[in-house]
Amino acid sequence: MIKKVLVANRGEIAIRVMRACQELGIKTVAIYSDADREALHLRIADESIPIGAPPASESYLNIDRIVRTAKRVGADAIHPGYGFLAENPDFAQRCEEEGIIFVGPTSATLRLVGDKVAARGTMQKAGIPIIPGMTFVGKGIEDFRKATSSLGYPVLVKASLGGGGKGMRIVRNERDLKNAIAAGRREAKSAFGDESVYLERYIEEPHHIEFQVLADKFGNVIHLFERECSIQRRYQKIVEETPSPTLSGELRTRMGEVAKKAIKAAGYTNAGTVEFLLDRDKGFFFLEVNARVQVEHPITELTTGVDLVKQQLLIAAGEKLALRQEDISQRGHAIEARIYAEDPTQDFLPSPGKILYLQEPQGPGLRIDSGIYPGCEVTPYYDPILSKIIAWGETREFARRRLIQGLKNYAILGISTTVGFLIDLLEHPQFVEGQTYTNFISKNMGGWRPKGNALDQALMVAAILSSEAPTKPEIVAAQATSPWQELGEWEICGSGV
Amino acid sequence: MEYRFVCSGKTYRVNIVADKEESWQVAIGDGKPLRVELITSSSGCYSFLMDGEPITAYAVEGGGKVYIFVAGQSFAFELEKGRARGTSGREVARGSGNLVASPMPGSLVKLLVSRGDEVEEGQTLAIVEAMKMENELRSPIKGVVRRVNFAEGNQVDALQPIIELEAL
Numbered sequence: 292m293i294k295k296v297l298v299a300n301r302g303e304i305a306i307r308v309m310r311a312c313q314e315l316g317i318k319t320v321a322i323y324s325d326a327d328r329e330a331l332h333l334r335i336a337d338e339s340i341p342i343g344a345p346p347a348s349e350s351y352l353n354i355d356r357i358v359r360t361a362k363r364v365g366a367d368a369i370h371p372g373y374g375f376l377a378e379n380p381d382f383a384q385r386c387e388e389e390g391i392i393f394v395g396p397t398s399a400t401l402r403l404v405g406d407k408v409a410a411r412g413t414m415q416k417a418g419i420p421i422i423p424g425m426t427f428v429g430k431g432i433e434d435f436r437k438a439t440s441s442l443g444y445p446v447l448v449k450a451s452l453g454g455g456g457k458g459m460r461i462v463r464n465e466r467d468l469k470n471a472i473a474a475g476r477r478e479a480k481s482a483f484g485d486e487s488v489y490l491e492r493y494i495e496e497p498h499h500i501e502f503q504v505l506a507d508k509f510g511n512v513i514h515l516f517e518r519e520c521s522i523q524r525r526y527q528k529i530v531e532e533t534p535s536p537t538l539s540g541e542l543r544t545r546m547g548e549v550a551k552k553a554i555k556a557a558g559y560t561n562a563g564t565v566e567f568l569l570d571r572d573k574g575f576f577f578l579e580v581n582a583r584v585q586v587e588h589p590i591t592e593l594t595t596g597v598d599l600v601k602q603q604l605l606i607a608a609g610e611k612l613a614l615r616q617e618d619i620s621q622r623g624h625a626i627e628a629r630i631y632a633e634d635p636t637q638d639f640l641p642s643p644g645k646i647l648y649l650q651e652p653q654g655p656g657l658r659i660d661s662g663i664y665p666g667c668e669v670t671p672y673y674d675p676i677l678s679k680i681i682a683w684g685e686t687r688e689f690a691r692r693r694l695i696q697g698l699k700n701y702a703i704l705g706i707s708t709t710v711g712f713l714i715d716l717l718e719h720p721q722f723v724e725g726q727t728y729t730n731f732i733s734k735n736m737g738g739w740r741p742k743g744n745a746l747d748q749a750l751m752v753a754a755i756l757s758s759e760a761p762t763k764p765e766i767v768a769a770q771a772t773s774p775w776q777e778l779g780e781w782e783i784c785g786s787g788v
Numbered sequence: 789m790e791y792r793f794v795c796s797g798k799t800y801r802v803n804i805v806a807d808k809e810e811s812w813q814v815a816i817g818d819g820k821p822l823r824v825e826l827i828t829s830s831s832g833c834y835s836f837l838m839d840g841e842p843i844t845a846y847a848v849e850g851g852g853k854v855y856i857f858v859a860g861q862s863f864a865f866e867l868e869k870g871r872a873r874g875t876s877g878r879e880v881a882r883g884s885g886n887l888v889a890s891p892m893p894g895s896l897v898k899l900l901v902s903r904g905d906e907v908e909e910g911q912t913l914a915i916v917e918a919m920k921m922e923n924e925l926r927s928p929i930k931g932v933v934r935r936v937n938f939a940e941g942n943q944v945d946a947l948q949p950i951i952e953l954e955a956l
Contacts, residue, residue: 457920474915474922477897482920525921632919636796641892641919647855648832648848671893671918695860702833702846704855704862711861741861746795748838749856749863751814751824752845754791754802755836756854757867758812 293317293368293392293608297361298336300372301351302662303678304584305332308370311600320364322357324350326670331662340364345672351375352484354382361391368392368607374674377583378405378452379484394607396560396582404557404580407451408489414577417556419549422568422576424491432469438490439468445495448472450479451487456526458482461493494576496728498537498569499523501581502550503591505602506560507612514547515595516621518564518587521727522716524639529709529732530716531587532626533594536687536725537569546575553577562588562603586679589658590625593683624687626694628713630703632675635712635739643671647705652697656683656690669706677708687725691717711741792868799868888925888951889944894918896942896950905933906956913951916944931955 295318298305309319309332321336326345333339340360343350350356352375361369369391371377377395384398395401404410408428411421423442428451429435439446448471450458458479460471476486503515519535520528538546550565557580564585566578588599597614606612633639649665661678663669669677680697684690698714716722719735728734791802803815807823815821827835827842836843845858853864890896898915901907907927914925935952938944 477915478917478920478922481897481917637891640923641894641921643893643918645850647850648846648857650833650846673919675919699860700844702857702862704846704848704857705850707864708862710857714860741863742859745859745861746800746863747816748843748845748858749861749865750793750800750802750816751804751822751838752834752836752847752856752858753793753854753863753865754804754814755812755824755826756847756849757791758789758804758806 293604295320295364295366296368296370296394296604297322297357297364297366298332298370298372299351299357299376300370300374301327301330301332301673302676303660304372304374304586304662306335306662307660308372308584308600309335311598311604312370314598315601315604317368317604320361320366322351322360324672326672329667331664331667338364345670347375347673348484351673354379354385357382358385358389358391361386362389366391368394368604370394370603371583373583373586378581380405392607394561394603396563397558400557400559401582404559404563404582405452407449407453407579408487410557410580411577413556414553417552419553419556419577420575422491422494422578425489427489428487429472429489432472435468435472435490436465439465442490442492445493446490447493448475448488449491450475450483450485451489452483452485453479456523458488459526494568494570496571496730497521498535498727499528499566499578499729500535500538500546500569500575501564501566501585502547503585503588503599504550504554504559504563504565505597505599505606505612505614506554506563507606508560508609509611510555511612511615512551512554513612513614513616513619514550515591515597515599515619517543517546518585518590519727520587521729522722522731523729524732526729528587529629529631530626530713530722531590532624532687532690532727533590534621534624536727542573542575549575549577553580561606562599586629586676587627589660589679589681590627593625593658593681594621594623595619596622623683623685624690625681625683626687626690626717627679627681628694628698628717629679629709630677630701630713631709632669632677632706633709634707635709636707636741639709641671641675642707643669643675644706645669646703648702649704650700650702652680652700654693654697656693657681657697658683663703677703688723691723711745712736712739715739715742793865794868795863795865886929886931886953886955887949888913888927888953889947889949890916890923890925891946892916892918892923893946894923894944896938896940896944897922899936899938899940901933901936901951903933903936907931907933907953916950925950927953929953929955 297320312319319336321339322342376382380398380401383393386393445463448460458475462471475488480486499520506512520531522530564581567575658681682694805813810826813821825837894916897917911927912924931953
């Protein structure tokens with residue numbers, strides 16, 4: 292079994308991974324950039340090592356430094372989390388060469404599925420339906436123009452090494468093509484260190500449905516049902532749920548089998564996700580394999596009772612899957628809402644700053660995976676995810692109501708967050724009915740502003756506090772709260788699962 | 789007593805009269821006054837009765853603003869002072885119309901114009917990246933670039949003028 296894991300990530304996912312390690316009796320090593328000296332993941336780890344300057348390219352993406360650090364501290368495995376180096380085949384290969392266990396698939400598999408273009412080719416050969424589009428990386432503008440002449444507009448510019456929507460651009464006419472490709476390349480280069488992009492047909496109003504899969508090194512593959520991830524902004528998920536309100540039992544079974552077939556075709560091992568787009572006629576197309584633990588993995592954990600991160604570690608250690616397909620069933624319904632440091636009134640503009648106040652909700656059926664604490668600084672360098680709140684309920688409606696109640700008691704002050712927006716989204720009649728398409732936000736939530744009655748109440752509170760401020764020590768106390776004073780409370784509120 | 793709060797560029801008037809210990813009459817704008825009573829408060833969490841209805845609010849002050857979370861929504865209010873104020877960065881960036889600034893701190897990844905260039909309204913002038921997302925800065929006017937204060941690769945603060953324009 293693995294003895295010591297270096298977690299090559301930060302924020303809530305680093306903490307999630309460390310918790311799984313602790314439960315398995317594995318020692319943990321945190322790495323951190325100069326911007327993260329006071330980050331929460333350092334407090335959870337057994338040891339913490341500085342890794343470089345704030346820009347990700349000099350720290351969390353610095354393969355050489357991370358691998359050397361792992362060797363120096365005697366870590367026998369590296370868990371990459373999601374984002375950063377999670378799906379970087381060079382990183383996995385370097386680990387293989389240095390005799391370090393990479394918690395994920397092999398570098399060869401990563402190279403195949405991480406290269407969306409190559410993966411599309413492989414899936415097509417295995418008889419799995421793919422979205423019409425380029426099956427090669429575009430070089431000059433002529434390559435892209437030629438592709439659009441057969442695909443027609445709108446098309447989607449996608450990063451070949453993409454994920455999480457980075458580098459993705461929708462193009463509705465020829466005029467915007469060149470700029471969109473340039474912007475996509477820059478963003479891809481910054482996020483993944485590679486600027487390859489290609490074009491795919493843009494499917495209007497699809498459902499985004501993905502299947503969670505576990506595959507060991509002995510050829511055993513199981514799926515743990517789907518996640519409906521259609522609620523997105525900037526092609527990035529913000530609310531996910533399982534089971535999908537859209538799938539019939541028959542379609543669920545069929546897609547689950549295709550997902551397993553895709554994983555086998557790719558020779559994939561460890562935890563992975565097969566993403567599909569489901570069109571209006573319930574036709575489904577292979578989108579990509581996400582070769583990592585997903586941000587939204589908790590909803591699968593809450594409904595199946597399987598700890599996916601522990602499974603990742605066991606599989607990476609070379610153990611055989613103890614679970615068979617017939618062991619896996621879903622109980623109830625789970626919904627996750629992602630809390631980002633973004634201003635939903637300004638088109639989700641990133642909102643870095645200091646968290647002046649934090650009060651997390653509690654209650655039955657609520658799980659919070661968080662990377663923040665009161666007083667912490669949210670820097671502009673990394674992905675703006677702060678935390679995730681996940682509600683489980685016997686039914687979709689109970690889970691939805693629990694999640695709303697949780698969000699209504701999730702006070703994060705000092706920066707803009709998506710909390711208020713998420714409440715109104717979850718209360719939207721279309722969401723209540725399960726009418727979740729990838730354009731849900733632009734269609735139903737455009738121009739969102741907090742409701743007037745909340746503003747009125749806030750104004751009254753502001754007036755009372757302003758008139759009382761000098762004599763109210765509580766306000767000052769909250770402001771002066773140091774993260775260390777809050778630590779005890781934090782551990783209780785944030786212990787998750 | 790009247791307070792003027794600024795939130796997202798809008799000003800709101802609130803009138804407040806203390807009517808007894810921990811109880812106030814509060815009116816928004818010209819609206820009807822509502823009775824608000826403070827029930828308990830502890831570490832930034834406040835329980836009020838607003839016209840008899842129980843409300844929980846969380847509040848904290850910082851950087852000259854008061855932040856309030858109530859009914860699941862959060863707000864940042866600045867007190868509008870009666871006296872004339874110095875020009876803040878925000879007013880420079882928004883008010884004069886010929887300064888182009890990033891609404892967020894980040895890295896200036898692309899500078900698409902240089903001094904003397906003529907630009908159209910809506911033309912992309914620069915791209916600032918923060919938290920891995922690109923944000924295009926467009927020209928608010930048709931004009932000529934008079935000054936460029938940063939170079940590609942520089943870090944810029946929120947509302948710091950990057951490009952100065954002169955209207956045509």
